[in-house]
Amino acid sequence: MSLKEDLLSAVIELDEDRSYDLVKKMLDKQTDPKEIIEILRRAVEIIGEKFNKKEYFLTELVMAGEIFQQAAKILEPALKKGEEGEKSRGIVVMGTVQGDVHDIGKNIFVTLLRSAGYEVHDLGVDVLPEKFIEKVKETHANVVGYSGLLTVALDAMKETTQALINEGLRDKVKIIIGGFPVDEMWMKEAMADAFTDNAFEGVKIVNNWLKEGT
Ligand code: B12
Incomplete structure (x- = not known):
């Protein structure tokens, strides 16, 4: 399984520690952070589908939100790279x-x-x-x-x-x-x-x- 597939399934399985480890690993391997965000977004979408099929409930949705938030925090410095020192664009x-x-x-x-x-x-x-x-x-x-x-x-x-x-x-x-x-x-x-x-x-x-x- 590729790191991307692994991350998608870790988030869908709501495995927090594995999700954060994989995000860090992917950053170490120079994966574009925007690509990682897209995987996280897709995972939340799939969790939403599971919710609609009654395979997941509200608790799982809230957890998915938290995993997303934490993962985004890990990604933020990488997303900001290159913008350091620049004045606000608006x-x-x-x-x-x-x-x-x-x-x-x-x-x-x-x-x-x-x-x-x-x-x-x-x-x-x-x-x-x-x-x-x-x-x-x-x-x-x-x-x-x-x-x-x-x-x-x-x-x-x-x-x-x-x-x-x-x-x-x-x-x-x-x-x-x-x-x-x-x-x-x-x-x-x-x-x-x-x-x-x-x-x-x-x-x-x-x-x-x-x-x-x-
Ligand atoms: C996760 C979720 C929750 C979580 C939210 C956790 C959180 N921290 O956000 C919790 C459990 C709290 C929740 C609660 C409820 N939910 Co809800 N929830 C969802 C779910 C499954 C996923 C939403 C999501 O986060 N998607 C992933 C994100 C990344 O997508 P997104 O928000 O669309 O954002 C993307 C773009 O739209 C864009 N974007 C978003 N905002 C903005 C703003 C700007 C300016 C720009 C440029 C772009 C942008 O950027 C993102 C990436 O591209 C959806 C179903 C679904 N599949 O969409 C239902 C859904 C939205 N929920 C729904 C409902 C009904 C509820 C509840 C009323 C349920 C209840 N009975 O209590 C409550 C409402 C509480 C409230 N007052 O808001 C309905 C809404 C139906 C409707 N049309 O009114 C949906 C569609 C489920 C359904 N099929 O019935 N929910």
Whole structure:
């Protein structure tokens, strides 16, 4: 079995120690950290399928989230390599919107943004619109990112953008939304500027915005 296959099955089997050892081994062998993130993401997806088939339960999903988080911490220095000493490329305020606690995907996006050189203010999960407002004002952010995996997250996204409009901040930021059910309809309803269900793609979108100057 290759290290990649081994890592995929270690995460799916929720074997924490083996998962972290394999991540370290792969880094030692110069595997691209983005490739490792992709394996972790795929493992969580498979765990989700097992959950749907009732082979796994909520505890396993939570554990999968923790393994992902810890593995991402091991990867962060490698992802940041080459960016050291560079000044921030822009400021991003990010959070999983009110009513939603899913954060694995959000954390991937945050990790990738930080490794691409952005200053990211991660507000966590179940974030109220006023928290976004507060942070945007405080940091003079260029970009705001909403994550949401529940259908009800759309309402929270709309409310958050409405709050930005009410505060006169909407024209000062670009808004990107991501998560499981997001699509063009969500983007329009949430009055956002872009959507994606792929964190790597999300970083490209932010790069393009900030190249153009927000
Ligand atoms: C893991 C999981 C959980 C874990 C979350 C752990 C954690 N720390 O996040 C726990 C157990 C807590 C959980 C709870 C619940 N869950 Co849940 N969960 C999942 C599951 C299996 C996987 C989600 C996941 O992490 N995927 C992997 C990540 C990497 O993918 P991702 O989030 O899409 O992120 C990628 C992109 O979307 C993107 N991205 C994400 N955010 C952003 C943001 C931006 C700006 C950008 C650019 C990109 C980006 O980047 C990532 C990589 O490319 C999904 C089913 C599935 N297969 O998706 C259900 C699912 C999302 N959950 C669901 C439900 C219903 C719930 C509960 C209500 C269950 C319950 N009865 O209690 C609660 C809700 C609690 C709440 N208030 O939020 C439903 C949602 C249905 C719906 N449409 O509303 C799903 C779809 C399962 C199902 N089929 O029914 N869940």
